[in-house]
Amino acid sequence: MRLRVRIDVRVPLKKDTKVQDRHGEWCTVRFKYERLGLFCFVCGIMGHAESRCEIRFAMENDDG
Numbered sequence: 680m681r682l683r684v685r686i687d688v689r690v691p692l693k694k695d696t697k698v699q700d701r702h703g704e705w706c707t708v709r710f711k712y713e714r715l716g717l718f719c720f721v722c723g724i725m726g727h728a729e730s731r732c733e734i735r736f737a738m739e740n741d742d743g
Contacts, residue, residue, distance in 0.1 A: 691723030 686692070695709040712718075718725050722734045729735060 688725040692718075692725075693723075 692712060693710060695707050697705050698708055699705055716725055717728055719727050719729055719732045719735075721729050721732045
């Protein structure tokens with residue numbers, strides 16, 4: 680399924696979420712984002728890349 684949504688880019692993007700189906704069972708929905716601008720995969724926030732992420736440089740060990 681493909682949806683067009685508006686999101687607040689000041690908060691981190693989610694990788695997935697849990698939703699409840701019609702029968703009351705929980706399942707995980709994974710998100711794929713298209714046409715993102717400058718995006719940091721370390722902290723999940725738009726506006727900078729991994730090379731400029733403050734959270735990455737604050738880590739003791741960068742696990743890649």
